[in-house]
Amino acid sequence: xLHSTTFPIKQSELSLLxxxxxxxxxxxxxxxxxxxxxxxxxxxxxxxxxxxxxxNNSTSASEVVSVSKTVLGLKKRLLPESVAIPLVLNNTLxxxxxxxxxxxxxxxxxxxxxGLSALSEHKGNFDGSHKREYESKMHTATAFMxxxxxxxxQYQLNHVASEDRSxxxxxxxxxxxxxxxxxxxxxxxxxxxYDRYLGHPEMVSSDQEVADFTMVFFESLMxxxxxxxxxxxxxxxxxxxxxxxEKSEFAISGWENVLSGTAASVEFNAVxxxxxxxxxxxxxxxxxxxxxxxxxxxxxxxxxxxxxGGFMPVFxxxxxxGTGKSMLIAAIATRLKELCETLELPFLFHPMPDTLISxxxxxxxxxxxxxxxxxxxPTRIIFAPIDDAENNLQERTAQGVSAGVKExxxxxxxxxxxxxxxxxxxxxxxxxxxxxxxxxxxxISRVQGRFKIDGARTTxxxxxxxxxWWKKIEATLPGFVNMSGPRDYKYLQDQGFAxxxxxxxxxxxxxxxxxxxxxxxxxxxxxxxxxHLFFAELFKEIQSVFPFFxxxxxxxxxxxxxxxxxxxxxxESWFENPENYFKKDYETKLGMLRELxxxxxxxxxxxxxxxxxxxxxxxxxxxxxxxxxNRKVDNRISQIEIEKEAARRLNxxxx
Numbered sequence: 107x108l109h110s111t112t113f114p115i116k117q118s119e120l121s122l123l124x125x126x127x128x129x130x131x132x133x134x135x136x137x138x139x140x141x142x143x144x145x146x147x148x149x150x151x152x153x154x155x156x157x158x159x160x161x162n163n164s165t166s167a168s169e170v171v172s173v174s175k176t177v178l179g180l181k182k183r184l185l186p187e188s189v190a191i192p193l194v195l196n197n198t199l200x201x202x203x204x205x206x207x208x209x210x211x212x213x214x215x216x217x218x219x220x221g222l223s224a225l226s227e228h229k230g231n232f233d234g235s236h237k238r239e240y241e242s243k244m245h246t247a248t249a250f251m252x253x254x255x256x257x258x259x260q261y262q263l264n265h266v267a268s269e270d271r272s273x274x275x276x277x278x279x280x281x282x283x284x285x286x287x288x289x290x291x292x293x294x295x296x297x298x299x300y301d302r303y304l305g306h307p308e309m310v311s312s313d314q315e316v317a318d319f320t321m322v323f324f325e326s327l328m329x330x331x332x333x334x335x336x337x338x339x340x341x342x343x344x345x346x347x348x349x350x351x352e353k354s355e356f357a358i359s360g361w362e363n364v365l366s367g368t369a370a371s372v373e374f375n376a377v378x379x380x381x382x383x384x385x386x387x388x389x390x391x392x393x394x395x396x397x398x399x400x401x402x403x404x405x406x407x408x409x410x411x412x413x414x415g416g417f418m419p420v421f422x423x424x425x426x427x428g429t430g431k432s433m434l435i436a437a438i439a440t441r442l443k444e445l446c447e448t449l450e451l452p453f454l455f456h457p458m459p460d461t462l463i464s465x466x467x468x469x470x471x472x473x474x475x476x477x478x479x480x481x482x483x484p485t486r487i488i489f490a491p492i493d494d495a496e497n498n499l500q501e502r503t504a505q506g507v508s509a510g511v512k513e514x515x516x517x518x519x520x521x522x523x524x525x526x527x528x529x530x531x532x533x534x535x536x537x538x539x540x541x542x543x544x545x546x547x548x549x550i551s552r553v554q555g556r557f558k559i560d561g562a563r564t565t566x567x568x569x570x571x572x573x574x575w576w577k578k579i580e581a582t583l584p585g586f587v588n589m590s591g592p593r594d595y596k597y598l599q600d601q602g603f604a605x606x607x608x609x610x611x612x613x614x615x616x617x618x619x620x621x622x623x624x625x626x627x628x629x630x631x632x633x634x635x636x637x638h639l640f641f642a643e644l645f646k647e648i649q650s651v652f653p654f655f656x657x658x659x660x661x662x663x664x665x666x667x668x669x670x671x672x673x674x675x676x677x678e679s680w681f682e683n684p685e686n687y688f689k690k691d692y693e694t695k696l697g698m699l700r701e702l703x704x705x706x707x708x709x710x711x712x713x714x715x716x717x718x719x720x721x722x723x724x725x726x727x728x729x730x731x732x733x734x735x736n737r738k739v740d741n742r743i744s745q746i747e748i749e750k751e752a753a754r755r756l757n758x759x760x761x
Contacts, residue, residue: 111346111347111348112347112348112349112350112357113215113347113348113349113350114349114350114351114352115208115211115212115349115350115351115352116352117352117353119211120204120207120208120211123207123210123211124203124207126207126210127203127204127206127207127210128203130173130206130293130294130297131172131173131174131199131202131203131206131297132172132173132174132175133170133171133172134170134171134172134173134293134294134297134298135168135169135170135171135294136168136169136171136291136294136295136297136298137168137169138282138283138298139283141282141283169298171297171298171301171302172301173199173202173297173300173301173304174199176301176304176305177191177195177198177199177304177316178191179305180195180304180310180313180316181195181313184310184311184312184313185313192313194266194313194314194316194317195313195316195317197262197263197266197317198263198266198316198317198320200262201258201259201262201263201266201320202259202320204258204262205254205255205256205258205259205262206255206293208254208255208258208351209251209252209254209255209258209293210251210289212250212251212254212349212358213247213248213250213251213289215349216246216247216250216251216343216344217243217247219343219347220243220246220247220340220342220343221243222240222243222244222247225239225240225243226240239340242338242339242340243339243340244287244288244289245286245287245338245339246338246339246340246341246344247289248285248286248287248288248289248291248292249286249292249331249334249335249338250341250344251289251292251293252284252286252292252293252296252327252331253328253331253332253361254349254358255293255296255324255327256324256325256327256328256331257328257358258356259320259321259324260321260324260325260328261356263317263320263321264321266317267317267318267320267321268314268317268318269459269461270461270473271318271321271322272469274315274318274319274322275322275472277308277309278303278319278322278323278326280326281296281299281323281326281327281330282299283295283299284296284327284330284331284334286334296327299323300320300323303319303323304316304319332361335361341361344360344361345360345361346360347359347360348360348485350485355452355485355486357485359484359485372455372456372457374435374436374439374440374455375436376436376440377433377436377437377440378437378440379392379393379437379441379601379603380598380601380602381433381437381574382430382433382434382437382601383430383561383562383567383568383570383571383574383601384429384430384560384561384562384563384564384567384601385429385430385434385559385560385561386604386610387557387558387560387607387610388423388430388434388557388558388559388560389434389437389603389604390557390603390604390606390607390610391421391423391555391557392434392437392438392441393441393603394416394669394673395418395421395438395534395555396438396441396442396445397675397676398411398416398417398418399442399487399489399532399533399534400442400445400446400449400451400487400688401676401688401695401699402487402530402531402532403691403692403695404451404484404485404532405691405692406692407484407530407532408530408531408692409530409531409532410692410695410696410699411531411672411699412531413696414668414671414672414696414699414700414703415665415668415669415671415672416668416669416671416672416673417531418534418554418555418665418669419522419529419533419534419535419554420522420534420535420536420537420552420553420554420555421534421535421536421537421553421554421555421556421557422495422536422537422538422539422542422550422553422555422556422557423536423537423538423539423556423557423558423559424538424539424540424542424556424557424558424559425540425558425559425560425561426540426560426561427540428561429559429560429561430559430561431493431538431539431540431559432493432538434538434559435457435491435493435536435538438489438491438536439455439489439491442455442487442489443455445681446487448681448684449681449684449688449689450684451486451487452485452486452487453486453487453488453489454480454483454486454487454488454489455489456477456480456481456488456489456490457490457491457492457493458477458490458491458492458493458498459473459477461473462474462477462498462510462514463498463508463510463511463514469510470509470510470511470513470514471513471514471516471517473514474513474514474517474518475517475521478517478518478521481521481529481533481535482528483533484530484532486532487532487533488532488533488534489533489534489536490533490534490535490536491535491536491538492535492536492537492538493538494538494539494540495537495538495539495545495549496539496540496541496542496544496545498511498514499511499514499515499518499537499545499546499549500544500545500546501544501545501546501547502515502546504544515546515548515549518549518552519548519549519552522535522552523552537549537553538559542729542730542733543729543730543731543733543737547654550730551656551658551659551662553662554662554665554666555665555666555669556666556723556726564600566595566599566600567600567601569592569595569597570597570598570600570601573597573598605675606673606674606706607670607673616721617721617724617725618725618729619724619725619728619729621651621728622648622721622724622725622728625644625647625648625651625724626644626721626724628647629643629644629647635713635717636713641716641720644720645660648724648727652727652728652731654731655727659723659727662723663719663720663723666719666722666723667715667716667719670715670718670719671703671706671707671710671715672699672703672706673706674702674703674705674706676702
């Protein structure tokens with residue numbers, strides 16, 4: 107469901123609730139339920155479960171706990187020489203306090219919007235139906251409050267906690283019980299078990315582990331709430347709105363954006379496109395990508411280019427080492443960040459981390475889910491590159507591929523097509539690789555746009571590459587570079603953007619791969635390329651040569667053709683004055699783009715474009731298949747030659 111209304115969470119209103127939140131940290135009282143007391147031991151961690159089930163060993167029915175006292179006790183135990191509370195410990199306690207404050211605000215807001223506040227005023231005069239409605243809304247208010255608390259704790263501690271929390275997750279034995287009877291009981295139960303975990307002597311051994319445990323605890327709490335979501339009623343006042351924290355990027359949009367607020371933009375070195383030599387195809391694709399992402403409409407959470415067929419949620423750039431893949435990633439991120447700042451749009455640069463593959467069973471899938479979920483956040487423009495993609499998305503059937511890689515691929519496939527594949531048109535994943543033939547075939551089939559990153563190819567390219575190097579020396583030591591420049595060429599004049607793909611491609615493109623040439627020629631002898639049957643027969647014949655070619659490949663070709671039909675520049679004035687386009691409503695933007703699309707298609711020949719894109723795609727398929735086979739053959743030849751040479755040398759030694 108779309109969240110049509112955004113409600114601000116004002117800092118001034120939160121300040122009025124902070125004392126209440128602090129009082130919960132100082133003291134809460136909870137009586138364990140019988141099921142929690144008698145909870146069966148789990149093989150995961152008997153000692154901790156037993157400890158939790160016997161948490162209340164006093165004579166009274168309930169026990170009072172103080173999280174703030176427990177944290178101070180931890181400080182004395184872990185860092186006895188320290189006078190002040192260590193920064194990580196302080197940040198963790200502060201995050202929990204702010205989360206409680208925000209949770210109470212969310213609960214009050216829901217109560218007002220849902221009618222719970224009005225019901226509370228007449229609680230003593232309820233009939234049966236009103237009593238049931240009151241109790242049901244109280245459960246929902248408590249659940250959404252706990253969810254919000256857990257969500258905000260993770261947002262605050264994302265860059266305080268360790269990236270790899272696998273060991274802590276192994277220790278953690280779950281939350282024995284959760285109370286949704288009332289907000290006070292919900293907070294008391296939650297903080298009771300949080301405190302008991304912190305008090306366990308084996309749970310944390312450093313201040314850093316306190317932050318790690320806190321993340322794990324509240325991740326589990328969020329999961330528990332979501333498991334109960336289907337039983338909750340009167341949730342309309344949750345799912346129809348977004349709550350946005352004032353002076354922050356944090357936002358809650360119903361239940362759907364789990365962990366989306368936890369990802370923060372990664373720092374990167376700024377690179378301009380004019381610093382990249384050659385790569386006309388890649389730079390053109392990158393420019394189109396940024397323009398399409400920036401056209402996303404935050405109000406209706408759709409991108410007009412999706413409707414026009416010119417958007418690519420997953421794309422791939424490939425080429426030999428040293429041709430500029432990392433520079434291209436930085437250039438796309440730089441352009442998006444700068445334009446987002448100009449247009450006052452939130453931006454997330456979200457590269458895949460190098461430490462994704464875990465040695466723990468299931469750990470890699472868990473990390474991959476954490477990385478993929480921010481792509482479902484509809485409140486930001488998101489660029490998510492995967493550099494050296496062959497490392498984490500390697501062909502699963504290859505010998506020696508780890509279980510972790512298989513887990514990562516499984517998650518990637520689910521989140522890029524299927525029930526989990528939510529894409530609003532505001533995020534794009536880019537695969538960058540030197541070895542596309544090593545990527546898993548199912549992963550490649552998800553790629554809807556592809557381009558070659560081939561680096562410097564012409565004399566002018568190499569001339570400009572040298573110029574970018576020696577002009578820095580000249581700036582430091584004027585006159586030191588005592589060499590003559592070219593007569594008929596101005597440095598960098600060839601390094602600008604192409605107007606469209608027509609400038610880059612040969613109109614009568616010919617297949618480069620021999621097997622593709624043969625198939626195209628065979629079908630051309632029977633049908634004209636202006637006949638629909640030409641392409642149907644071509645795909646059928648290609649499938650007999652490359653058995654892995656499927657309907658998904660045909661859909662990818664169709665996407666590539668749609669990209670060509672929307673291969674037009676946005677007006678420069680739109681960037682200079684965002685009100686002219688970017689800040690208009692969705693339907694107006696869609697209409698403006700349709701006009702540009704119609705103008706762009708004048709003079710184009712659909713059958714020519716279709717044939718160009720089909721042959722480009724099939725060449726790519728053949729290249730990847732042949733490269734993989736040829737590498738195996740070359741490795742086998744090399745091994746045979748090594749064995750022959752070894753035998754010759756052994757023979758020389760013997761005689």
